[in-house]
Amino acid sequence: MKALEGLMRDEWGRLLALLVARYRRLDLAEDGLADAFEAAARRWPRDGVPANGPAWLLTAARRRVLDRLRSEQVLARSMPLLVVEADLAERAQRVMADAGEPLTDERLRLVLLCAHPRLSREAAAALSLRLVLGIPTADVARLFLQQTPTMAARLTRARKKLAGETFALPRGEELAARVAVVADVSYLAFTAGYAPSSGDHAVRATLAGEAIRLVRVLRDVIPASVDRADLDALLALELLQHSRRDARVRDGALVLLPDQDRSLWHRDEIGEALDLLTPLAHAPATPFLVQALVAAEHAVAPTAADTAWGRILARYDELLALTDTPVVRLNRAVAVAEVHGPAAGLAALDQVALPGHRLPAVRAELLVRAGDDARAADAYDAAIALCDNGAEREHLRRRRARLAPGRHPGPRG
Incomplete structure (x- = not known):
């Protein structure tokens, strides 16, 4: 049901953080919350959605955690951590409204x-x-250009490495x-919100907004x-991208x-981002x-025709020297096409190896501009077959x- 799906997307991280903060065990918190969502999926269609869904889920998860603790015969040892029932109930009532103070924000x-040093940066x-943000494992795998089973196994190993770690806020x-x-x-969370790889939405503004927060x-x-320069650049980048959210969709359709x-x-x-830069x-x-400077070039251009593609291409050359990734090469190929024409862009695409639908989608667009509709149709078909996002698939x-x-769209299945 849609109400539960929305809570899974928007409230999973906060509820999980509250449980971990109180019970100090990530495994218990995650299992208890998953059980609570399963219980809601069974009961809510029959009994109706409760007035405070997050509070219902938190209470159900808390009960399951306590059941696990009792079954493990550690309840007596855990009593100092469990004498928080009244406080937890109060938090449940305000879980959707509490913006969180900087030093007490549970999700942070x-x-x-x-982000524990036991984990690699990518695993963390x-x-x-x-x-924290409830992004499905399959979408996390796509962000890291990995297969879903590989990512699932990696997440399991990461959880095990954190077993027994405290929930205290690091300092100094x-x-x-x-x-x-x-x-x-x-x-990465912002990327998942701004360009979802699955689902039906062209943009998940709530997730992108949470990444900014x-x-x-x-x-x-x-x-x-601590030097904040890179955080300022990141915030500027996200603000510039997020500023376009209302223009990315028109009548339910993706707008490039x-x-x-x-x-x-x-x-x-946009003004806040430029001030940061x-x-x-x-x-x-x-x-x-x-990347923020590239986004700023788009933001300051009065029209698309005024975009300074020469400067953007120079920025991508700079970015490629810093981090040579398939995504950077893909975006650089688009800039090459804008500056030097579609043939040059297609040649640049030959240097890109990227799974998923975005590479054939860009190739299709450049082939159309080059006047090769037959090859463009094949590229579109390949992109459509690989695309798991409903809005992008319809756009393609x-x-x-x-x-x-004479070149008809492929099957819609």
Whole structure:
């Protein structure tokens, strides 16, 4: 049911963090919350959705955790941790409204726990995306360009490594050491919100907004001695991308950047991002900063035709030198096509190896511009077959249908 799906997406991380904060065991908290959602899936269609769904889920999960503790015969040893029933009940009633103070934000604590030095940075980011923000394992796998079973096994290993760790907020140098990991988490969570790889929505604004909030909270709590330049660049990048959210969809259909109504862009967020970037004009280049500068080029262009593609291509060359990834190469190929034409862009795509639908989708667009409708149709068909996001799949089908007569869209299944 949609109400429960929405709670799974929006409240999983907060509920899990509350449970971990109180019971100090990630395994119990995760299992208890999963059981609570399963119970809701059985009971809510019959009994109706409760007025406070998160409170119902938290209470049900708490009961299951207590049952597990009793079954493990550790209830007596755990009593000091369990004398919090009244407080937990109170928190359940306000779980959706509490914005969280910087030093008491439960989700930030959980992210910092997942950013433990026992884990590699990639494993920490993947675990945080799954546990804190509730991103499905399959989507986390796509973000890391891995197969779902591989990612599932990796997440299991990461959980085991954190067994017995405390939920205390790191301080001083220990906190500083985890900042970069949390930045990665925010960036990947934002990517999952801004370009979902599955589901029916073209953008998950709530998830993207949560990623931005995570950066803001982190900037507030880190010691003054920690360099915030890269966090400022990341926040600027996310604000610039997020500012276009209302223009990305029209009548339920995906709208690409060149076709967006720029009057719908959130100029206050663009202004905040540009203010963040101004002091970084002469800062050392980092991947976040260079990507933010690319996004700024789009933000300041009055129309799509005014976009400074030459500067954007130069930025992508700089980014490629910093981090040579398939996604960077894909985006650079688009810039090459804008500057030097579709043939040059297609040649650049030959240097890209990227699973999923985005590579054949870009190839199809460039083939259309090159006048090769037959090959474009094949590329569109490949992209449609690989695309798991409903909004993007429909967009690709519409683009496919515009090709010359005689090249009909493939099956819709």
